Amino acid sequence: MSNAIEARAALSLPYTHVDTLFIDGAWTPALGTERSNVTDPATGQVWGSVPNGNPLDLDRAATAARRAFDAGVWPRLTPSERAGYLMRIADEVERRAEELALTNTRENGSPLAESRGAAANAAGIFRYFATLADHLEREDVRPFPSGVGETVVRRDPVGVCSLIAPWNFPINLMVIKLAPALLAGCTVVMKPASPTPLSLRLIVDAVAAAGVPAGVVNLVTGNGALGDAMVKHPLVDKVAFTGSTPVGRKIASAAGALLRPVTLELGGKSSAIVLPDADLNAMSEVLIRSCMRNTGQTCYISTRILATSSRYNDVVDMVTATIAAGRQGDPLDTATVFGPSATASQFATVMEYVQSGHAEGAKATTGGRAATLGDGLDGGYFVEPTVFADVDPGMRISREEIFGPVLSVLKYDTVEDAVALANNTEFGLGGLVFGADPDAAMDVANRLDTGSVGVNFFASNHAAPFGGRHDSGLGTEYGVEGLNAYLSYKSIHRR
Structure with a gap:
């Protein structure tokens, strides 16, 4: 390059x-x-x-x-x-x-x-x-x-x-x-x-x-x-x-x-519910577009990933590996997956959230710092794509819209807990349900209090209404x- x-x-x-x-x-x-x-x-x-x-x-x-x-x-x-x-x-x-x-x-x-x-x-x-x-x-x-x-x-x-x-x-x-x-x-x-x-x-x-x-x-x-x-x-x-x-x-x-x-x-603070039977390999293929599209600067993406206790470590490992494999660099390079924050002020905002995640006890499994890329990009506003595990629902990174390359992985015990956690937000814009049983996944999607929900992927349909609830x-x-x-x-x- x-x-x-x-x-x-x-x-x-x-x-x-x-x-x-x-x-x-x-x-x-x-x-x-x-x-x-x-x-x-x-x-x-x-x-x-x-x-x-x-x-x-x-x-x-x-x-x-x-x-x-x-x-x-x-x-x-x-x-x-x-x-x-x-x-x-x-x-x-x-x-x-x-x-x-x-x-x-x-x-x-x-x-x-x-x-x-x-x-x-x-x-x-x-x-x-x-x-x-x-x-x-x-x-x-x-x-x-x-x-x-x-x-x-x-x-x-x-x-x-x-x-x-x-x-x-x-x-x-x-x-x-x-x-x-x-x-x-x-x-x-x-x-x-x-x-x-x-x-x-x-x-x-x-x-x-x-x-x-x-x-x-x-x-x-x-x-x-x-x-x-x-x-x-x-x-x-x-x-x-x-x-x-x-x-x-x-x-x-x-x-x-x-x-x-x-x-x-x-704004939004959407959740992706990973049901116990979810195909994690298939999820990994759509993860970035669904949860960290445009370097996390997308309103509807599901930046909270809710994983069942029995598979929590597997989900964390998959999410971490997928995000870590995404190339960060010059956005004019067609191989780049993650670019910079759009402005200096947004970079500062994202870094403040990253620091709050560290301070409140979350574990960064990848990223967690400002990125230094060199090759003429030293003055750019790059934040390393970050995954936080061991996230508590009360942490700021779990509750507030970050608008940057930061994902939080939370744990749930029952599907009812997952739905309650996903709905426990002031926002209601997007959401995801990952699961192998389409009927069970649709049932969960129907229970989410949000304007749009994706089942095993997320996309906007020009022919279907897109809008938010609540904030x-x-x-x-x-x-x-x-x-x-x-x-x-x-x-x-x-x-």
């Missing part, structure tokens, strides 16, 4: 240091004079920058979206016509696949093996929602139970939407908002997370290349204050946000005061349910 710094110098990316925002169909110079740097978390070096949009920039974007919704053609196209645009956007996204992957990896350190799937996944989301055009076009007439008349139920777009995405999957966690909003007939103002502001510009390029009318899609960049202003802007009708639970609470409070609909996909959020994304979140209903009664 060549020196990481030299490898990065050889890259040619379409966006690095930029001065524009996408407003009313064009890349437009920002009015704000402040800027944010973009840092490569693998090296700690600044490689890009973007403008911090100010209130006037946001007003321009929101006004463009409002005008496009109130007087433009987009909401007045048929759903099938809008679906045609989504299909063209999907094609344009795929044409930018490598640029998307490289930009994404340099922004947040996601291994290239992960980020190279982003374009295909994003295109798949656009294409899936395009198939729902008939759902919007289907006439919905409901007779009165008394027989005195009937009601025509209309599905109208909710209006102008503020879409705010996080830094861990900056492309797809925006697209799962953008695609249904567009099909519904909404117009949008988008804001990526501060650490990852560049990759989304390629999605905007795809939208523009597909011919989407001016004002329908707008992009601003900036800090949390700009996001707060987007939530409260008077021209906005709906908010969709993915991110941390504390920020989600603030957004919910603001939206509640404004009686503004909101979709929130927030993991409000509402759902994906599926027809995700489309419905961007609709407003009108009942017209007639005889």
Whole structure:
């Protein structure tokens, strides 16, 4: 492997240091004079920058979206016509696949093996929602139970939407908002997370290349204050946000005061229940993707592994060996499994949790330290992939979302104990059940108080709702349910 710094110098990316925002169909110079740097978390070096949009920039974007919704053609196209645009956007996204992957990896350190799937996944989301055009076009007439008349139920777009995405999957966690909003007939103002502001510009390029009318899609960049202003802007009708639970609470409070609909996909602390008959070899093959995907920086992964007392040591050994075998290194190397933490602050947070695990008596069976990799990566934010055994349910590493490469293996005596332990959390986003008996595994899955559960693997299905319970959020994304979140209903009664 060549020196990481030299490898990065050889890259040619379409966006690095930029001065524009996408407003009313064009890349437009920002009015704000402040800027944010973009840092490569693998090296700690600044490689890009973007403008911090100010209130006037946001007003321009929101006004463009409002005008496009109130007087433009987009909401007045048929759903099938809008679906045609989504299909063209999907094609344009795929044409930018490598640029998307490289930009994404340099922004947040996601291994290239992960980020190279982003374009295909994003295109798949656009294409899936395009198939729902008939759902919007289907006439919905409901007779009165008394027989005195009937009601025509209309599905109208909710209006102008503020879409705010996080830094861990900056492309797809925006697209799962953008695609249904567009099909519904909404117009949008988008804001990526501060650490990852560049990759989304390629999605905007795809939208523009597909011919989407001016004002329908707008992009601003900036800090949390700009996001707060987007939530409260008077021209906005709906908010969709993915991110941390504390920020989600603030957004919910603001939206509640404004009686503004909101979709929130927030944090998680999910569990994988390993039933006594589980095939540990099969589990090892899906362990990293299900429990430590994207270097542990994934909301739904099951970072608590619950193992029966009779097989606890076997489970610990398997988990330890699997994680230890995953290569950590330069995320631009296609052989890399684990990259860096996405930011310096996240690195500090993860290390604090690792240190708390040691202090509270957990045993690190692999990892448990900051990693020093050399080869130009000395300034990177690397934490060794870590497995803690002998974890008590009361430890911080067992209770709180870490968002880093740290797994905890806990012990249970009965399946009832395992279910109670898995449900003993403020969150409710994901979960897993590993077991050889499919009926028994499904029974356990049905008893978990969480929005999504995988049986012997975990994946997101574009056609099925994804959302959290309790502190993991409000509402759902994906599926027809995700489309419905961007609709407003009108009942017209007639005889």
